[in-house]
Structure formats: structure tokens, C-alpha cells
Amino acid sequence: MPCEQADFVVIGGGPAGAAAALMLRRHAPGRRVVLFEAGRHELIKPGEMLAAVAQGLLRQLGVWTPFLAAAFVENRAVVSAWAREALDERYSIFSAHGAGWQLDRARFDQILVQAAAAAGAQVRLGCEVRSAVREDQGWRLKLADGDIFAGAVIWATGRSWRLARSFGAKLRVHGHLAAYTRFFDRAPGDGRMVIEARPEGWWYSADLPGGRRVVACLTDPDLGSGLRDPESWYRALAATRLIAPLLPPGARETAMLVKSAGTATVDPAAGERWVAAGDCLFAADPLSSRGIVHALRSGILAAYAASDMVDGRDDLARTRYAMIASQGFADYASALDVHYAAAARWDTAFWQRRRPQPEVRAADLYHNT
Ligand SMILES: Cc1cc2nc3c(=O)[nH]c(=O)nc-3n(C[C@H](O)[C@H](O)[C@H](O)COP(=O)(O)OP(=O)(O)OC[C@H]3O[C@@H](n4cnc5c(N)ncnc54)[C@H](O)[C@@H]3O)c2cc1C
Structure with missing residues (x-):
């Protein structure tokens, strides 16, 4: 039976999926992009701190104006009692990047998805992708009410890795939280x-x-x-x-x-005509406060990789993407270990588990296919 066709399908309408859909439309305006989101952005969602460095990404995606119009709370300072009982206060006026924001997450995600729709992506809310089957030149995706064929897929389902088996990817859990x-x-x-x-x-x-x-x-x-x-x-x-x-x-x-909020990665980061992005690629501990920035950045990079794949540069796209993912994880993992070790001043089970461990080799986490 003939089924619906798209050049690119994005699975997941969080920041990673929305950024990918937006970028695909900017990069390849003639191509058909369909984004499926299981929910409708009506549910409350954690992940409220947006780091100031996001500004450049929001501008690149062309959503800076609607973002500013939403008038999220400007983050003036981060106050912590971490390595010691005494307070540490970091004021954003002393930061080179300026202030970050404290978001209404559902509203933030809506702004991005609406921008993707305005840029020409077809957005289907309340529509879950249930499985994926490899076909010549792409993927056939199963929906509740039919199939769609995609020339390339961006897999951005957040911390839901149910499609890992379809893509032949393995979930690696590096820490529970x-x-x-x-x-x-x-x-x-x-x-x-x-x-x-x-x-x-x-x-x-x-x-x-x-x-x-x-x-x-x-x-x-x-x-x-x-x-x-x-x-x-x-x-x-x-x-x-x-x-x-x-x-x-x-x-x-x-x-x-x-x-669940522990660190996890998928291996490989990309395969034949698919690319993982956002938490689905690499879910960070919220202590890093970098999940949303990583989601936006990896969504953009995944869009470039998927475009290269349909243009016949499959191997190059996968290798390059896996290298970038691996480096991002290496930077994160070492910083996180140091940060936790600094606060391990109690002899409780939680902190005992966070005393310095042997080094994780990022090169072992992602392999090119
Ligand atoms: C407690 C907690 C606090 C956090 N705090 C911060 C913070 O302060 N700052 C920060 O930057 N980050 C924070 N994060 C991380 C941040 O929320 C994530 O990194 C970010 O949401 C990742 O975006 P994403 O698009 O990859 O995934 P998500 O935002 O999870 O979006 C994935 C989307 O895919 C959809 N989906 C799933 N499966 C399917 C399917 N089969 N078909 C169709 N759609 C599907 C889901 O409905 C969802 O909308 C926090 C995380 C947690 C758990």
C-alpha cells in the first residue's frame, strides 16, 4: 500500500526536535519535513533554567523575538551551598554571557514548535511514532493510524528510548538519579x-x-x-x-x-539515515543546567547531518556527528565528576557513590558505524 512520504521526519517536539525541524527547513527549504510529538505541550515539565549562552542558538534559529516576547523570568543570580555551608553567590551581571532565564517550559517548547510550523514544517501533535523499520533509502515509521516513509529520521524523544531497538542503538546508563x-x-x-x-x-x-x-x-x-x-x-x-x-x-x-535524571547516552549517535539529538543522544544530570542548550545545539547539528545523509554523504555525516557527540560528552563527564566530588562532605550513601571514580573514556562511548 502506498504510504505518506517525507524527506525528513523528526520524532519528538521538545527543544531538540523543534530546533532540528526549524533548521531542516532553513537549510533545505524545498524538502518536506514532518514533526511528530506524542503530547500537546499541555503537561508540566521540569527543566526551567535556560543558560545565557542559549541566546546565540535562539537567534540562529530565528526565535529570539518570540522568546523575548514571552517575558520569562531573568535569572539574576545563582546562590548555592555546595562545597561548604557558606553561601556562594554568582550574579549574572558579572557573567560574560549575561543573564539566563527561568522558564515556563511548556510555553518555551510551544514557541519553538510554533516557529518550526511557521517555517514550513508539518507539526502533528498528539501523534506518537510507535516503531521504525529500515527500508531502502530511508525508514518506514508506524503511527497509530498509518505509516509514513522518511528519507532520514531525527530521533529526539528525550529520555524515552523505546525506539532504540528499531534503530539498532544501545542505551548506556552512566549514573542513576x-x-x-x-x-x-x-x-x-x-x-x-x-x-x-x-x-x-x-x-x-x-x-x-x-x-x-x-x-x-x-x-x-x-x-x-x-x-x-x-x-x-x-x-x-x-x-x-x-x-x-x-x-x-x-x-x-x-x-x-x-x-529520572541520571546521565545516559545512546550508541551509536547516528546510524544509516538516522541521527539522535537532545536527551535521546545524551541525557545530562540537571546539576549541569545544560540540557536545553545541548538539545538546541544537537538539534541544529542533527539537521545538518540528516541533510548530508539524504545528499549521499552518509558516512561522513555519521562520523562527524559521532565525533562531536563524543567530545561534548567528554567535557561534561569530567566537569560533573569534579563538581560532585567537591560536595562529597557527608558519609551518606548518596555522597559515598560520588567520590572520585576511575576516568570514563568518552572514546569508548560512541563508535562510528
Ligand atoms: C528534574 C530535571 C530538571 C532539569 N532542569 C534543567 C535545567 O534547569 N536546565 C536545563 O537546561 N535542562 C534541565 N533539564 C534537562 C532538560 O529538561 C532536557 O535536557 C531537555 O528537555 C531535552 O530536550 P529534548 O528535546 O531532547 O527532550 P524533551 O524535552 O524530553 O522532548 C522530547 C519530546 O519527545 C516526545 N516523544 C517521546 N516519544 C515520542 C514518540 N515515540 N513519538 C513522538 N513523540 C515522542 C515527548 O512527548 C517529548 O515532548 C532537567 C531535567 C530534569 C529531569
């Missing part, structure tokens, strides 16, 4: 993000647009399972020195989420 997050309204702030290391793990909080606030505890899933219970979570919160006072008496909890 879970985020026990609660969102509040009537809890305004002054644009500061606060981070506090605790014996059980670490906490962060930031004020979000509309007087909302996020508060999260990050720990290992085997140590934190009790934190699903509101009583335990609020008891642990009450023991924090910097985070608990950020919630005024009138604050009202609006949502609770438990999300």
Missing part, C-alpha cells in the same frame, strides 16, 4: 536560583513566570523512593536551610512529578 519535584503558585521570587547540597542529595528551587516556583530534591532512586510520599518530602524540605524559606506561607502546591 531521580528528581522529586513539586510546583507551587503564589510563591514569587527575585530571579535567583538556589541550590543546596544535603546529606540525602541536593535541592534546587527557582521562581517561574506568573509567581510560580519549582522545588526539587535530587537523589538516587533507591534512596529517594520515600520522597514520593508528601509527608516525607515536606519533612526533608523542612530540614533544608536555603530552600524551605523560599516558600511563603500562602504558597499552594499545584503539581508533583518524579522523573
Whole structure:
């Protein structure tokens, strides 16, 4: 039976997928790009801090004006009690990159996907890609209500790796971590993000647009399972020195989420006529605050790689992309280990596990196919 055809299909409408779809349309305007997103950006999502370096990427994607119009909270400072009890305050006016932002994530993701649609990508919300089958010159993707053929696929499904088997990719988990997050309204702030290391793990909080606030505890899933219970979570919160006072008496909890937040990569980073991008390629520990920037950057690079693939430069595209992915991971992994080791001042299970480990060789993580 003949099925729908597209030059490129992007699976996932988060920042990585939206950036990829936008870039594909800019790079190859004559080509048909279809983006499938399982959800509708109506659900609350963690990942609120956008680093200032994102500005260049947002400009490159042509979304700087709608981004500014959304008036997200400007991040004035990051306050932390990490390596020691004393406070460390970093003000964004002293940063060469300027201030970052504290986002309404659903709104941010919508802005990007709307820009991709405006640039000519066909966006299908509420439409999950269920599996992928390799065919000559591309992939046949299975949807709930039919198939679509794609000349090349950008796989940007975030921390959902269900399609790994279809693409012949392996998930490598480098560290476990879970985020026990609660969102509040009537809890305004002054644009500061606060981070506090605790014996059980670490906490962060930031004020979000509309007087909302996020508060999260990050720990290992085997140590934190009790934190699903509101009583335990609020008891642990009450023991924090910097985070608990950020919630005024009138604050009202609006949502609770438990999300896996450890480091993971896929191997290979790209294969025959497919490229992984964003968290799906490399999911970072939220401590790095670089997930969204990585998603935007890798989405852009994946678009170039996918274009090269359909233009007959498959091997070159894969090799180059795998090299860039490998370098990005190497920089991250060494910085993260150092950062955790600096705060390992308790003899609890969480911090014992983060004492210095033998070096991870990034070259072993990604192989060219
Ligand atoms: C607790 C926590 C806090 C974080 N804090 C920060 C932070 O402060 N700053 C920061 O930069 N990063 C942060 N991150 C990371 C950041 O949220 C991610 O790096 C970022 O969302 C990755 O974007 P993405 O597009 O790769 O994936 P996602 O944003 O996860 O988007 C993937 C999309 O794919 C869709 N999808 C999945 N499967 C399918 C399918 N089969 N078919 C169609 N669609 C599908 C999903 O519905 C989803 O919308 C945090 C993460 C966690 C867990």
C-alpha cells in the first residue's frame, strides 16, 4: 500500500526536535519535513533554567523575538551551598554571557514548535511514532493510524528510548538519579536560583513566570523512593536551610512529578539515515543546567547531518556527528565528576557513590558505524 512520504521526519517536539525541524527547513527549504510529538505541550515539565549562552542558538534559529516576547523570568543570580555551608553567590551581571532565564517550559517548547510550523514544517501533535523499520533509502515509521516513509529520521524523544531497538542503538546508563519535584503558585521570587547540597542529595528551587516556583530534591532512586510520599518530602524540605524559606506561607502546591535524571547516552549517535539529538543522544544530570542548550545545539547539528545523509554523504555525516557527540560528552563527564566530588562532605550513601571514580573514556562511548 502506498504510504505518506517525507524527506525528513523528526520524532519528538521538545527543544531538540523543534530546533532540528526549524533548521531542516532553513537549510533545505524545498524538502518536506514532518514533526511528530506524542503530547500537546499541555503537561508540566521540569527543566526551567535556560543558560545565557542559549541566546546565540535562539537567534540562529530565528526565535529570539518570540522568546523575548514571552517575558520569562531573568535569572539574576545563582546562590548555592555546595562545597561548604557558606553561601556562594554568582550574579549574572558579572557573567560574560549575561543573564539566563527561568522558564515556563511548556510555553518555551510551544514557541519553538510554533516557529518550526511557521517555517514550513508539518507539526502533528498528539501523534506518537510507535516503531521504525529500515527500508531502502530511508525508514518506514508506524503511527497509530498509518505509516509514513522518511528519507532520514531525527530521533529526539528525550529520555524515552523505546525506539532504540528499531534503530539498532544501545542505551548506556552512566549514573542513576531521580528528581522529586513539586510546583507551587503564589510563591514569587527575585530571579535567583538556589541550590543546596544535603546529606540525602541536593535541592534546587527557582521562581517561574506568573509567581510560580519549582522545588526539587535530587537523589538516587533507591534512596529517594520515600520522597514520593508528601509527608516525607515536606519533612526533608523542612530540614533544608536555603530552600524551605523560599516558600511563603500562602504558597499552594499545584503539581508533583518524579522523573529520572541520571546521565545516559545512546550508541551509536547516528546510524544509516538516522541521527539522535537532545536527551535521546545524551541525557545530562540537571546539576549541569545544560540540557536545553545541548538539545538546541544537537538539534541544529542533527539537521545538518540528516541533510548530508539524504545528499549521499552518509558516512561522513555519521562520523562527524559521532565525533562531536563524543567530545561534548567528554567535557561534561569530567566537569560533573569534579563538581560532585567537591560536595562529597557527608558519609551518606548518596555522597559515598560520588567520590572520585576511575576516568570514563568518552572514546569508548560512541563508535562510528
Ligand atoms: C528534574 C530535571 C530538571 C532539569 N532542569 C534543567 C535545567 O534547569 N536546565 C536545563 O537546561 N535542562 C534541565 N533539564 C534537562 C532538560 O529538561 C532536557 O535536557 C531537555 O528537555 C531535552 O530536550 P529534548 O528535546 O531532547 O527532550 P524533551 O524535552 O524530553 O522532548 C522530547 C519530546 O519527545 C516526545 N516523544 C517521546 N516519544 C515520542 C514518540 N515515540 N513519538 C513522538 N513523540 C515522542 C515527548 O512527548 C517529548 O515532548 C532537567 C531535567 C530534569 C529531569
